Amino acid sequence: MHASNHPLVIVGSGMAGVGLVRALRKLDTQRPITLVSRDSGSEYSKPLLSTGFAKGLSPESLAVRSAFDLATQLDIDVLPHTSVTTINVAQRTLLFADNRQQAYTDLVLATGAAPRVPFAIPEALTSRLFTINDLDDYHRFHTALSQINGSARVAIIGAGLVGCEFANDLHAAGHQVRIIAPEAAPLPRLLPPPLGKALGNAFVEAGIHLELGRTITELALSGNDVSIRLDNADTVTADIVLMATGLVPRIELAQRAGIHADDSGIHVDRTLQTSQPGIYALGDAACVDGVNAMYVQPLQASAKALAATLSGTPTTVSFGAWPVIVKTPLLPVVALPPLQRPARWRIEGEEHNFSALAEDKDGRLIGFALTGSCVRRKVELSRAAPALLG
Numbered sequence: 001m002h003a004s005n006h007p008l009v010i011v012g013s014g015m016a017g018v019g020l021v022r023a024l025r026k027l028d029t030q031r032p033i034t035l036v037s038r039d040s041g042s043e044y045s046k047p048l049l050s051t052g053f054a055k056g057l058s059p060e061s062l063a064v065r066s067a068f069d070l071a072t073q074l075d076i077d078v079l080p081h082t083s084v085t086t087i088n089v090a091q092r093t094l095l096f097a098d099n100r101q102q103a104y105t106d107l108v109l110a111t112g113a114a115p116r117v118p119f120a121i122p123e124a125l126t127s128r129l130f131t132i133n134d135l136d137d138y139h140r141f142h143t144a145l146s147q148i149n150g151s152a153r154v155a156i157i158g159a160g161l162v163g164c165e166f167a168n169d170l171h172a173a174g175h176q177v178r179i180i181a182p183e184a185a186p187l188p189r190l191l192p193p194p195l196g197k198a199l200g201n202a203f204v205e206a207g208i209h210l211e212l213g214r215t216i217t218e219l220a221l222s223g224n225d226v227s228i229r230l231d232n233a234d235t236v237t238a239d240i241v242l243m244a245t246g247l248v249p250r251i252e253l254a255q256r257a258g259i260h261a262d263d264s265g266i267h268v269d270r271t272l273q274t275s276q277p278g279i280y281a282l283g284d285a286a287c288v289d290g291v292n293a294m295y296v297q298p299l300q301a302s303a304k305a306l307a308a309t310l311s312g313t314p315t316t317v318s319f320g321a322w323p324v325i326v327k328t329p330l331l332p333v334v335a336l337p338p339l340q341r342p343a344r345w346r347i348e349g350e351e352h353n354f355s356a357l358a359e360d361k362d363g364r365l366i367g368f369a370l371t372g373s374c375v376r377r378k379v380e381l382s383r384a385a386p387a388l389l390g
Helices: 015-025 046-051 067-074 135-146 161-172 193-206 252-256 296-310 372-384
Strands: 008-011 033-036 063-065 077-079 084-088 093-096 101-103 106-109 113-115 153-157 176-181 209-212 216-222 225-230 235-238 240-243 247-249 265-268 279-281 286-288 324-326 333-336 344-350 353-359 365-371
Touching: 008 015, 015 033, 015 067, 015 296, 033 067, 046 135, 046 161, 063 067, 067 077, 084 252, 106 296, 135 240, 153 161, 153 235, 161 176, 161 193, 161 240, 161 324, 176 235, 193 209, 193 353, 193 365, 225 240, 265 279, 279 296, 286 296, 333 372, 353 372, 365 372
Parallel strands: 008 033, 008 106, 033 077, 106 279, 153 176, 153 240, 176 209, 265 286
Antiparallel strands: 084 093, 093 101, 113 247, 216 225, 225 235, 324 333, 333 365, 344 353, 353 365
8 A cells, every 4th residue: 555545643743743744745745644742733933932032022923823724734633732642563553641542654753852950940930940942831931021020130041052042032132131051151062162252252241141160059939039049159139040951852752662762862763763663753852873963954854854755765864064053143153063072173263253173183174163253154164074964
């Protein structure tokens, strides 16, 4: 029987899940597809979450189309607010939290990643501490922020990609922003220290406060303020706290089904098949041939390759040398982080404008980082760098 007659179920309605449906519909307009979503199932662009406050965008305006409109446009079934509890591999069925079942021929896990929260949140602070990883999260944070009169004091815990982008965005929206992180400079996973310090300097010059090299010893409610005690005994007060302490691939559903998965994600081969036949994974949840790349371009390449495979043409995925463009207008940043520890960083530049080339022991380019006016070298260096997954 042709694949068009076989039901496909996709768990997850983020960029990976919806992107796969769109890619597949270009190749196969007939196949029955069911998209299962833990949230509203609305289609939105996740990268816009960290640029919405400066633009004054409401959560409603970020939603491109509702679950109903998505289902109509793509001729699929969308099941919003539906949690999958069990994959029955032998019977090829899913069990939902409300005890309904869903049969599948092929199953795709696009379960994404969950925010990593490194410490327990005191009960009294649950309405003041937030993570933002999807549109529902954005809605909750946006609502809380809008209830504060005037400029809010926002403490951001974490100086990685999410923390820096939201710091820039919330500052541009007129809020008082403070970043707290244990690292010595922002973006430690993307930038060598001199470039991270350049970004930190740009933030400080703009009025963003940095508490770097600091860990948190206590979080408490003090009157109407959130009180954050640091390891140097200083205390920071805030109206609201945004946790930006990293992401963890959502692997629990796969693990319960006996699918090979660990802290790096759900392990898949280059055709994105898991250790169980007929079950695939892509996006932030997937570790593709040893590489977990939580970025838009690898996700899009995965969706295109898997769509071809599911429509009858087995296709392996390749990730090119796709740099990360960091949304920090206070200082433009582009980085292609090397997969291996570089033998050296060759750094040139001054003030805020730096080029840093990561080289292996033989002097070959294996990654780069650029700030300020040097970001214009992005295309040139991307062509010279090796593919992330060739």
